[in-house]
Amino acid sequence: MTSPSNPTPLANADRGGILDREGALAKLLIAPAVFYIAAMIGAPFVLALLYSLSDATTGDPGLRLIGFQNFRAALADPVFRLALRNTFVFTLLSQTIVIVLSRVLANALLKPFRGKWLVRFLIMLPWTAPISLGTIGWLWMFDSIFSPADWVLRYLGLLGTASSLFGGQTNMYWLGIPGLAISSVILVNVWRILPLATVIQLAGLSSIPKDLIEAAEVDGASPWRRTLMITIPLTLPIVSIAFLFGVVFTFTDLVVVYVLTRGGPVHTTQVLSSWTFFKGIEGGDLAQGAAISLFMFPVLAVVAIFILRMARRTEVV
Amino acid sequence: MGRVEIRAISKHFGAVRAVDHVDLATREGEFLVLLGPSGCGKTTLLRMIAGIEEPTSGVLVIDERVVTHLPPRMRNIAMVFQSYALYPHMTVYKNIAFPLRARGVDEEAVRRKVEWAAGMFKIGRLLDRKPRELSGGERQRVALARAMVREPSVFLLDEPLSNLDALLRASAREELRQFQRRAGVTTIYVTHDQVEAMGLGDRIVVMNQGKVRQVGTPLEIYQWPADTFVATFVGSPPMNLLEQEDVLLGFRPETFRPVDAVEGSEGVVTFPFEVTYTEYLGAERLVYGNVGEKSHARHVVSRLPGSLTLPLETGKTYPFAVARRDLRRFHRKSGLAFSGEST
Structure with a gap:
C-alpha cells in the first residue's frame, strides 16, 4: 500500500475509452459540422473572393489576379445598377406585404372555426412545394395567351373591350410589360414566403398569455390600443425574425426571376442573383459573376447579425 | 357607488353549467369572498362581472346600470389576475399608468396618480424596473397598484395571494384587508382557501358545482352551515x-x-x-x-x-x-x- 499523500498514477487502461474523456469526445462530435462548414461554405466563399479579383472565365478558370477591375466594371454597368435596385425593391416590398398579410391570416387562424385544420394545412402547402414547380405554375397563370387570370378578367368584362377597365387588348401580358412584370415577381415572392411568415406569426400570437389581453381589456384599453400597446410590442421580436428570414430568402432567390422572366423585359426584373447567374455561368465570365454576387454579402451579413440578436432577445422574454 | 347585483346569471360551456342560476348582491364597500373548490364556477362568475366572459343568461347590474353585454372598459371595474398579468415589456411605472392612459388622462395627472398608487403600496423605488426583475410579492403589489390607480367602483381579485409563499401570504392578507378598509371600495375576492375567506371576508359566498350554497358572515358560515357541503368544506378538519x-x-x-x-x-x-x-x-x-x-x-x-x-x-x-x-x-x-x- 502506498500512503495517501503519494498515490500511484493510474495505468492508461484504467482511464476509460474516448467516450469517457469529455474534451476529446466533444472535438470528435463537432468535427463533422466544422468540416461541413469549411468545405461547403468557407471554401466556396474564399474561391468567390479570389475569382472576383481575377480574370477567370469558364473556358479558362486559371487564377490571375487583376485587382478590383471586376467591381469597377460591375458598378459601371447600368444593368447591374438596375439589378441592385430591383433586389432591394423586390425584397422590401414583398416582405412588407408578407408581414401585413401574415398577421391578418394568423389573427384569423387563431379564432376557432370548423375546418381550421384544413385551412392551416392549405396555407402551409405552398411552403412545402418546390419553388421551381410552384413558379412554373405561376408562369402558366401569367401566360401571354392562355393566362387563366386574363380569362377571368375577360369573363368579368374588365378586359378585352374598348370600355374595359384594363383596356381593349385581349391579354394583359403580365410578364411582358415592365411594371406588370415587376408586380408579378413581387406577387410570387409574397405567395412563396407567406406560409412561413404566417406560421411564425401564429406562434408569436399564441405565445401571448390570454391573461395579458384580458387585463388590458379590463384596464380599459380599446381593441386598437390593445393591438398597438400589447400585441405588437410583445410579438415584435418574433415578427422581426419572420421578416429577416423572408429578406434572406427573397434577397438571394434566383428561381422566381429565372423561371418567370429571365430578368426581362429588357432587364427590368433583373436581380443580383439572376444577373450573377447570367453573367458568370451563362455568359461564362466567372470573375464578373463572383464580383456581382459579392455585393449581396454585406447586406446578408447585417441581416444575419440582426437575426442572431433577435433570437437572443426572444430568449430573455 | 360600488354595488354589484347579479340576477339569475348562468354560464354554460357546452353541456357544462359552470355557473347555474346565481343570484347575488354586494353591499356598498363590503369585502365579499367567493369561496369554493376548483371548478365550482367562482372564477367564471368573477370573469362575468369583469366582462371578460359573457353570461349565457341573466342580468348584471353595476351601480344601477345594466352592464350585462357591455365591454369591460365601460364598467369601471378593476381586476387583479391570479398570474398578476403585468405587461412584461413595460416598466412598473408604465404598467400602473396603463389604465389611466387608456382613459386619456393627461400626463401630469398620470404622474401624480401613479406616484400616489405606488406610495400606497410602497413600490415607489421599483417604478423603473420591468416585471421580470421583481419578486413575487412586489409583482402582487404592482398588480394591486395598477388596479387601484383609477379608483374603480368595484375591485375584483382572482386568487391574488396563491402565488406567494406561506409567510408572505399572511402579511399580504393583512395588508390587503387594511387597504380595502381604508379605500372603502367594494371588493369581490375569489379563493379556494377557506383561511383567506374567513380572515378577509365581511361576507362569504360558498359555491359548489355552479350554485351558491350559502351566503353569510364567516361566523354564520362556520357556526350555521346551510348544508352538509358547507359544513364539510369550511373548517379544517371539517x-x-x-x-x-x-x-x-x-x-x-x-x-x-x-x-x-x-x-x-x-x-x-x-x-x-x-x-x-x-x-x-x-x-x-x-x-x-x-x-x-x-x-x-x-x-x-x-x-x-x-x-x-x-x-x-x-x-x-x-x-x-x-x-x-x-x-x-x-x-x-x-x-x-x-x-x-x-x-
Missing part, C-alpha cells in the same frame, strides 16, 4: 357528521371533547369514543377515532387544545361529549340544515 336515522348530526371537532372538559348549560350528548390515531400539532392535538356501535362505527375527529394534556391512548375508548347547543342537524337526503335552526 365538521363531523353522524348518521342517526333520518338525520345527520353535525358538530365541529373542537366541540367534541372528553366529558369532563365539556360544559353545557343546556345539557350534553355523550359518545363512547374509540381512539385510533392522534396527531400532536403544538397548539392543538387532533384525535381520530370512531363512535357508536362496533358494527357500524362512525369516523370522527376531535380537536383538543394543546394545553389539555390528558393522556389518550390508541385503541382505548373514552367518554367524549358535545354540548347540545353545538349540535347541528341536517336532512339526510337533501343535506340541508333543519330550517329554524340557523341564525
Whole structure:
C-alpha cells in the first residue's frame, strides 16, 4: 500500500475509452459540422473572393489576379445598377406585404372555426412545394395567351373591350410589360414566403398569455390600443425574425426571376442573383459573376447579425 | 357607488353549467369572498362581472346600470389576475399608468396618480424596473397598484395571494384587508382557501358545482352551515357528521371533547369514543377515532387544545361529549340544515 499523500498514477487502461474523456469526445462530435462548414461554405466563399479579383472565365478558370477591375466594371454597368435596385425593391416590398398579410391570416387562424385544420394545412402547402414547380405554375397563370387570370378578367368584362377597365387588348401580358412584370415577381415572392411568415406569426400570437389581453381589456384599453400597446410590442421580436428570414430568402432567390422572366423585359426584373447567374455561368465570365454576387454579402451579413440578436432577445422574454 | 347585483346569471360551456342560476348582491364597500373548490364556477362568475366572459343568461347590474353585454372598459371595474398579468415589456411605472392612459388622462395627472398608487403600496423605488426583475410579492403589489390607480367602483381579485409563499401570504392578507378598509371600495375576492375567506371576508359566498350554497358572515358560515357541503368544506378538519336515522348530526371537532372538559348549560350528548390515531400539532392535538356501535362505527375527529394534556391512548375508548347547543342537524337526503335552526 502506498500512503495517501503519494498515490500511484493510474495505468492508461484504467482511464476509460474516448467516450469517457469529455474534451476529446466533444472535438470528435463537432468535427463533422466544422468540416461541413469549411468545405461547403468557407471554401466556396474564399474561391468567390479570389475569382472576383481575377480574370477567370469558364473556358479558362486559371487564377490571375487583376485587382478590383471586376467591381469597377460591375458598378459601371447600368444593368447591374438596375439589378441592385430591383433586389432591394423586390425584397422590401414583398416582405412588407408578407408581414401585413401574415398577421391578418394568423389573427384569423387563431379564432376557432370548423375546418381550421384544413385551412392551416392549405396555407402551409405552398411552403412545402418546390419553388421551381410552384413558379412554373405561376408562369402558366401569367401566360401571354392562355393566362387563366386574363380569362377571368375577360369573363368579368374588365378586359378585352374598348370600355374595359384594363383596356381593349385581349391579354394583359403580365410578364411582358415592365411594371406588370415587376408586380408579378413581387406577387410570387409574397405567395412563396407567406406560409412561413404566417406560421411564425401564429406562434408569436399564441405565445401571448390570454391573461395579458384580458387585463388590458379590463384596464380599459380599446381593441386598437390593445393591438398597438400589447400585441405588437410583445410579438415584435418574433415578427422581426419572420421578416429577416423572408429578406434572406427573397434577397438571394434566383428561381422566381429565372423561371418567370429571365430578368426581362429588357432587364427590368433583373436581380443580383439572376444577373450573377447570367453573367458568370451563362455568359461564362466567372470573375464578373463572383464580383456581382459579392455585393449581396454585406447586406446578408447585417441581416444575419440582426437575426442572431433577435433570437437572443426572444430568449430573455 | 360600488354595488354589484347579479340576477339569475348562468354560464354554460357546452353541456357544462359552470355557473347555474346565481343570484347575488354586494353591499356598498363590503369585502365579499367567493369561496369554493376548483371548478365550482367562482372564477367564471368573477370573469362575468369583469366582462371578460359573457353570461349565457341573466342580468348584471353595476351601480344601477345594466352592464350585462357591455365591454369591460365601460364598467369601471378593476381586476387583479391570479398570474398578476403585468405587461412584461413595460416598466412598473408604465404598467400602473396603463389604465389611466387608456382613459386619456393627461400626463401630469398620470404622474401624480401613479406616484400616489405606488406610495400606497410602497413600490415607489421599483417604478423603473420591468416585471421580470421583481419578486413575487412586489409583482402582487404592482398588480394591486395598477388596479387601484383609477379608483374603480368595484375591485375584483382572482386568487391574488396563491402565488406567494406561506409567510408572505399572511402579511399580504393583512395588508390587503387594511387597504380595502381604508379605500372603502367594494371588493369581490375569489379563493379556494377557506383561511383567506374567513380572515378577509365581511361576507362569504360558498359555491359548489355552479350554485351558491350559502351566503353569510364567516361566523354564520362556520357556526350555521346551510348544508352538509358547507359544513364539510369550511373548517379544517371539517365538521363531523353522524348518521342517526333520518338525520345527520353535525358538530365541529373542537366541540367534541372528553366529558369532563365539556360544559353545557343546556345539557350534553355523550359518545363512547374509540381512539385510533392522534396527531400532536403544538397548539392543538387532533384525535381520530370512531363512535357508536362496533358494527357500524362512525369516523370522527376531535380537536383538543394543546394545553389539555390528558393522556389518550390508541385503541382505548373514552367518554367524549358535545354540548347540545353545538349540535347541528341536517336532512339526510337533501343535506340541508333543519330550517329554524340557523341564525
